[in-house]
């Protein structure tokens with residue numbers, strides 16, 4: 001049965017499929033096959049990054065699919081070592097070259113790195129504004145930006161990010177950053193939507209899944225969809241790649257939504273690094 005994935009409107013007039021496919025921690029040698037399975041299953045949105053080392057394989061799978069370039073939404077991200085404007089320009093050229101694409105749908109600053117580059121992520125953002133102006137990035141956004149970082153962009157830059165891609169899942173709902181996004185027309189993309197599998201054996205999630213005759217992953221992904229966030233779960237398991245698309249034919253009622261949201265552990269629930277202090281630069 002074909003799946004229909006809703007499109008969501010961004011603040012720049014473009015749209016993005018609410019469900020995509022993430023390729024973090026997929027080995028380059030396995031990436032084309034995983035993306036091919038995802039595209040065959042009906043995904044039309046792939047989330048990669050220069051840091052993941054598999055942009056070329058994502059581009060290869062999109063080309064091999066025979067789908068029109070315009071029907072597949074591709075996101076990539078600026079790696080942490082390239083925040084200086086000239087480096088960012090070269091890195092963006094390299095991303096397009098690796099993908100073998102002449103434009104990208106969405107390009108993000110991967111991390112704000114407020115303790116590096118003299119705390120200057122604004123001049124980096126202004127370079128992304130150039131990529132949007134010259135048409136090579138249809139949309140631009142940020143990732144792992146905290147409220148203070150977004151406030152600074154609002155004060156010092158021209159373009160409001162279309163999205164902010166942040167860690168969010170039932171153990172870390174990240175609602176303060178999400179609320180800022182909602183108020184300022186910045187869509188939230190929730191990374192590690194199932195906390196890399198760690199929320200799937202939670203008793204509350206299992207209980208709701210049992211009641212609805214759905215899998216725990218489907219219940220948690222559906223919770224994100226009803227919160228209005230964009231998600232791109234990662235899997236290299238074909239059965240799960242398919243399972244994760246079956247989230248648009250059922251609903252969680254208010255009680256189920258609230259029970260899942262109540263699993264939030266705040267900062268203790270974070271799986272990844274805190275963006276205020278994260279300062280990793282790959283060598």
Ligand SMILES: NC(=O)c1ccc[n+]([C@@H]2O[C@H](COP(=O)([O-])OP(=O)(O)OC[C@H]3O[C@@H](n4cnc5c(N)ncnc54)[C@H](OP(=O)(O)O)[C@@H]3O)[C@@H](O)[C@H]2O)c1
Nearest residue numbers: 022023024047191192193194195196217233234235236237
């Ligand atoms: N901007 C950032 O800083 C940032 C950081 C992290 C992630 N991301 C993005 O977000 C995407 C998703 O996050 P993520 O990869 O960290 O984690 P995730 O999607 O929350 O979880 C992936 C893990 O869950 C397993 N899994 C997937 N579907 C499942 C299912 N239906 N049942 C049971 N297990 C399942 C996968 O196993 P198998 O593969 O073995 O099936 C994998 O181990 C990434 O791929 C990346 O695109 C962005």
